[in-house]
Amino acid sequence: MDQAVQQFVERMALICEKEGMPRIAGRIFGYLLATDQTFSLEELAERLQASKASASTNARMLEQFGMIQRVSVLGDRRDFYRVQDDPWEQMLRVAQGRWRDMVHVFAEASQRLPEPAGRERAAQAEVFHALLIRECDALIERWHALRAEERAAQAAGAASETATNS
Amino acid sequence: MDQAVQQFVERMALICEKEGMPRIAGRIFGYLLATDQTFSLEELAERLQASKASASTNARMLEQFGMIQRVSVLGDRRDFYRVQDDPWEQMLRVAQGRWRDMVHVFAEASQRLPEPAGRERAAQAEVFHALLIRECDALIERWHALRAEERAAQAAGAASETATNS
DNA sequence: CATTTTGTTCAGTATTGACTGAACGATCCG
DNA sequence: CGGATCGTTCAGTCAATACTGAACAAAATG
Numbered sequence: 001m002d003q004a005v006q007q008f009v010e011r012m013a014l015i016c017e018k019e020g021m022p023r024i025a026g027r028i029f030g031y032l033l034a035t036d037q038t039f040s041l042e043e044l045a046e047r048l049q050a051s052k053a054s055a056s057t058n059a060r061m062l063e064q065f066g067m068i069q070r071v072s073v074l075g076d077r078r079d080f081y082r083v084q085d086d087p088w089e090q091m092l093r094v095a096q097g098r099w100r101d102m103v104h105v106f107a108e109a110s111q112r113l114p115e116p117a118g119r120e121r122a123a124q125a126e127v128f129h130a131l132l133i134r135e136c137d138a139l140i141e142r143w144h145a146l147r148a149e150e151r152a153a154q155a156a157g158a159a160s161e162t163a164t165n166s
Numbered sequence: 167m168d169q170a171v172q173q174f175v176e177r178m179a180l181i182c183e184k185e186g187m188p189r190i191a192g193r194i195f196g197y198l199l200a201t202d203q204t205f206s207l208e209e210l211a212e213r214l215q216a217s218k219a220s221a222s223t224n225a226r227m228l229e230q231f232g233m234i235q236r237v238s239v240l241g242d243r244r245d246f247y248r249v250q251d252d253p254w255e256q257m258l259r260v261a262q263g264r265w266r267d268m269v270h271v272f273a274e275a276s277q278r279l280p281e282p283a284g285r286e287r288a289a290q291a292e293v294f295h296a297l298l299i300r301e302c303d304a305l306i307e308r309w310h311a312l313r314a315e316e317r318a319a320q321a322a323g324a325a326s327e328t329a330t331n332s
Numbered sequence: 333c334a335t336t337t338t339g340t341t342c343a344g345t346a347t348t349g350a351c352t353g354a355a356c357g358a359t360c361c362g
Numbered sequence: 363c364g365g366a367t368c369g370t371t372c373a374g375t376c377a378a379t380a381c382t383g384a385a386c387a388a389a390a391t392g
Contacts, residue, residue, distance in 0.1 A: 004278040008288075011271050018264070020186050022380055033291070034275065036283035041339070051382050056339060058380095077390065078338065083287065088294045098184070105177050109200065112170040117202035121249065122174075125199070127316075128254045128309060135305045143297060147290075188350060207369070217352050222369060224350095243360065243368065 001047060005034045009048070024050050025058040029083070032068055038082040066090030086147070089140055096136050103129045167213060171200045175214070190216050191224040195249070198234055204248040232256030252313070255306055262299050269295045 001009075009030040016026025027048045032039070039047070045055040059081050062068040067087040071080045084090055106126035113119045167175075175196040182192025193214045198205070205213070211221040225247050228234040233253040237246045250256055272292035279285045 002280050004275070004280060005284075008271070008275045008279065015264075015268060015271070018186060020184060024381080033287050034279050034284040035281055036287050037281075052338090053340075053342095053383075054381055056341095060340090088291065098181075102181060105174070105181070109170070109174045113174065113200050114168045114170060115201055118171075118200040121199050121202050124313075125254065127312070131309060131312065132305070135301070135308070139298070139301045142301070143294060146293070146297065150293075190351080218368090219353075219370075219372090220351055223371095226370090245369070 005031070008034050021061070022058055024048065024054050025062055028055065028058055028081070029062055029067055029087075032081060032083040033087075036083065038071055038073075038080040040078045040080050042078070044081065065094055089143065092136055092140060096133050099129045099133050099136075103133070171197070174200050187227070188224055190214065190220050191228055194221065194224055194247070195228055195233055195253075198247060198249040199253075202249065204237055204239075204246040206244045206246050208244070210247065231260050255309065258302055258306060262302050265295045265299050265302075269299070 009027050012030025012033065013023045013026035016029060017023045027050075028044055031044070031048060041055050041059065042052060044050075044059065045052045048055070059068065059070070059079075063070055063081075067084055067090055068081050069084045071082055073080055103126055106122045106129065109122035110119050110126055113122060175193050178196025178199070179189045179192035182195060183189045193216075194210055197210070197214060207221050207225065208218060210216075210225065211218045214221070225234065225236075225245075229236050229247070233250055233256055234247050235250045237248055239246055269292055272288045272295065275288035276285050276292055279288060
């Protein structure tokens with residue numbers, strides 16, 4: 001495997017591990033990100049020097065998180081994986097889910113805790129996380145706008161290029 | 167310990183554990199949040215049924231993250247801890263730091279990766295995380311505004327109450 | 333239907349890391 | 363200076379879990 005790719009894969013492995021995922025999940029994600037191709041399960045296992053079992057488990061976990069995508073190829077029985085079109089939005093959505101749980105916990109605490117000051121803090125935490133969720137929606141929208149705009153610029157660039165080429 | 171407090175503490179323990187912290191750190195944070203008081207290290211260890219060593223280590227970790235605060239009391243040699251005034255902002259700041267690292271990783275990858283498509287993805291990831299950091303600053307500002315406004319409303323309410331009482 | 337290929341499940345292993353008890357160091361008090 | 367009280371450090375233990383190899387299930391192919 002290419003030197004730069006390998007380095008990137010290992011860094012993503014550590015980053016993802018810090019976020020609470022298994023290391024190999026991070027490697028798979030990093031590798032798919034770096035190459036931007038589709039790979040079969042066995043190819044992934046081979047390239048990342050992991051067992052088929054581990055590749056299977058972790059690929060399905062990443063698919064669950066919406067970070068990668070399982071694709072089927074006509075006339076091929078194998079599973080192929082590639083990175084999701086916009087994995088970052090998916091990650092935010094997962095985070096939003098966690099925050100929703102926290103909102104629920106804090107809402108309950110703000111009513112049940114014995115000390116008024118504690119209830120106050122819990123209520124504050126609830127408000128904060130609710131704000132977090134809302135702002136996250138706004139952020140995703142802005143991100144989409146940014147991507148669309150970038151794509152438009154690229155398309156325009158490509159068009160002008162073909163124009164000069166013709 | 168109160169039933170509701172204990173339940174909240176355990177929930178925070180699991181939440182924090184999912185975020186990658188030790189379970190006891192979550193318990194300490196949850197307990198300080200629920201009671202909104204200052205406790206000595208030994209009190210924390212006792213109430214949470216943990217060793218002094220563990221309480222010490224985890225309290226310092228939480229302090230590092232800016233989620234709790236170590237306070238010294240005049241005439242007392244012990245360390246006391248209480249929850250930070252705005253722990254949620256601190257958590258966001260820590261997250262921002264991680265995203266900064268990721269921006270750096272992606273920036274490098276977007277130049278070094280061999281495949282153009284991979285470089286493109288890395289560049290996209292870099293843009294996304296940069297956006298994340300910026301929007302997070304905006305979010306913190308909005309949060310401050312919200313808090314200030316809430317505090318003003320509370321002050322007004324307290325004022326009118328004292329007015330009716332007098 | 334047997335064989336091959338592919339993905340998943342599962343028991344076992346190994347590694348990580350959280351937690352503890354005890355030793356240590358530092359600081360205060362008589 | 364002892365003695366006492368804290369906080370921290372560290373070696374050791376324990377539990378959780380990532381990972382593997384092998385067995386298994388499913389599906390296609392000849």
